[in-house]
Amino acid sequence: MQAPDPAPLPADATLEQQVIAAIRRVYDPEIPLNVYDLGLIYDLQINDQKEVAIKMTLTAPGCPVAGILPGQVADAVRAVEGISDAQVELVWDPPWNQDRMSDEAKLTLGLF
Template identity: 40%
Template sequence: MNLKEQIALVDKIREHLKKVMDPELNINVVDLGLIYDVSLIEENAVEIVMTLTTPGCPLHDSIIGGVKHCVLELEEIDHADIQLVWEPAWSPEKMTEAGLKAIGR
């Protein structure tokens, strides 16, 4: 896979991840700013670095599982490694313009 195809696949993954919603805020994880990085680690494998809005999030497993399941729906991806990080801490400044509009800002 050449660089252009890799970039297109990462963009496709990010767009597909918009299907994963934070159930409390009803905003997708991309527009919420929870996805910090999407990297192809092998041709059919991806690593996603993400966070949650708070370390004590009661829906921790549900959101992370949703991210993994969503990525594995793509025919190009056979393996997804989800890395949950707390640094840098999430803040509303990480939200996209669409995410901010969704909360009325």
């Protein structure tokens, strides 16, 4: 599930900021939050060839979106101007928990 485009980034936004903004447009269909603020992105690296390597997890190993959500993240990142490729690796260690969520995400879900 993809959300509408947020407010535009400043003209001097770094490539990493642009990638994060793209990831923030991908939402977990079961929870009304984007995967970045939900804390599902564990690592993001951009090499000199502008290839992005992402390690992400899901809220549970049996998550029904395991087959589609990583692909949606990769597609969103590949759409960023200047990015040549994106690969998403699904990892389970450390296990996801609510502490990984942003404060904004916790507020949205009423966890504060």
